[in-house]
Amino acid sequence: MAVPTLAVWKFASCDGCQLTLLNCEDELLELTARVQVANFTEASSAVIEGPYDVSLVEGSITTAHDAERIRQVRAQSRTLITIGACATSGGIQALRNFAADDLTGIVYAAPEYIATLRTSTAIADHVPVDFELRGCPVSKHQLLEVLTALLHGRTPQIRTESVCMECKRAGLTCVLVAHGTPCLGPVTQAGCGALCPSVDRGCYGCFGPMETPNTASLSRRWLELGIREDGVVRAFRAFTAAAAPFREEAEKHDAR
């Protein structure tokens, strides 16, 4: 069998998820011996024409040009995997979706030079996606699992349970129950390794909503802890603000 080709694409993002691939220092050279890196602008000047066996897509869609470009990427990709909070939910820049006014004038003196959409949206809102890998940034262990699974033709083993499960497995004291620290762990998808609770901090939801999250119940708990409605809105409206369960929960508390 021919060596599969891999392309890495960037849309509106910080480069952190692509960097996570380069941060697989121990595995990178082994990986690149098993796949042909055919198009990865951040890492290589060499570009091989598509179609590609696998495309990894970082970033969200924020311009009409990118909305067209992602369709071209999809058309030349056998398997398309989105990596990170921007690609899977619209990212932190999706906060613009909730702003009352167009933001261009706040940052740019001459907004007419700036061609941008009013919203930041996930890749899956534009084209069919074969697998979504969460995280801001993605976990390198999960990224390697996805790539390994693809190379072996199996389904990636990525848990969709909550951060609470990782916390329990790590033997951490629950920051919400024991310290009254507001934590999004009960509604956030696992994958980071319960990083925030491990430093005595509440989870801030950067892996986005878990499967079937009970956001209403968690909001009630936060309000009991003395967090104001606007604090609940800001918590859900952050790194994965446009992901449906978080977006809807924030809306319930907005301007109450």
Place this chain on the structure above:
Amino acid sequence: MTHGSRVRVGALSRVEGEGGLELVTENGMVTEARLDIYEPPRFFEALLRGRQYTEPPDITARICGICPVAYQMSACAAIEDACQVTVPEPIAALRRLLYCGEWIESHALHIYLLHAPDFLGFASGIEMARSYPGVVRRGLRIKKAGNELMTAVGGRSVHPVNVRVGGFYRAPSSGSLRALVPELTWARSAAIETVRWVSGFDFPVFERKYTFAALRHPSVYPITDGSLVTSTGLCLEPRDYDEHFTEFQVPHSTALHSVLDSGVTYLTGPMARFALNRDRLPGWMTGLACLDGPGPARLDGPARPDGPARPDGVCRNPFASIVVRAVELLYACDEALRLISAYLPPDPPYVPVPAPADQACGYGWSEAPRGLLYHRYLINPDGSVADAKITPPTSQNQRAIESDLRDFASSRLLLSEHELGHECERLVRSFDPCISCATHFLDLRVRPHD
């Protein structure tokens, strides 16, 4: 190059972000060189309005996955300034240690995976690894040491979770940091090898008269703080920045340009830091690169007139900035080891930072791997952010890059389009531009004057 033809010469790769180059020629001269930045804007300054003053460190980290700590540190400095809080020395030292991790990670990435392939004729670090596996593995291992330091202090290397306004959520244990010493000691030796290795590269002859701007600290090489000094003699505190530096918009870029007093183009980053602070480095480090005067021959051979060695010890050739970056990589490893050996966990790990009683403006900066990163926040008494300004290094460097491109390309118009494109791309890459920061990616077009 065919005179007067309009040409597209591929894409600039191995930079963080999306942009393009355009050269305008007239009568065999380059009349205009533009760095077109078409990275989609993400509006961070606007998104911060109405957020709580405790949030910018986590939110602005997302501007750049390569240098999130720089954003976190400049944000903390500005917010603490607005709230009139100064963190105790042990917290400041732990911040510097985390920042050393980012310098190691970022500089190793640029030197080994993005920049060195240009000098050795490869399209990527991955391709270079087939011919030089040991060298690339060394680079990756240094980079990993930086990432592990960031993980030990910050919780993870991309977008650390442990940083808060006032300090850290939890101080790492002495043991967890001491565990890093063997690998950082190895990285320090490997960084010495790196300086020797890159000092031997062939650099195109291209000396520039830069106006440099960098932080300067009373006793150490600047990373987290200092006064801003320039080669024109300015010495500024953060609150003076807006008075002397002006940002403005140009049609061809989603990143704002920046100039110093009365329109002076300036350069920030490793070359500027080194030019203005090389006396803060141990002599043996600067001597290694043979950048410190005519002294001994380069370790790998005799100094060449077109190499990085300069009588005043200042590097003004952007191509040779890889040597400066390697010296800074070495310094960051050395400094991390020093900070770890002196480390006592700050207790408590953070100081309380109450919101200001009246609306207050705070100013902060630090030396990101790519240069000066300035933040300013106006904070309301309810803790909400009323206004934010962020000036990243690449946006400040755009004009210097364009000026260099113009002069560099002017003397090379006889090259083929392909060669000229390749050479210009190399020049831009020398600056380690982070277009994600400034807003990302480059494709070169040469067109005749309309």
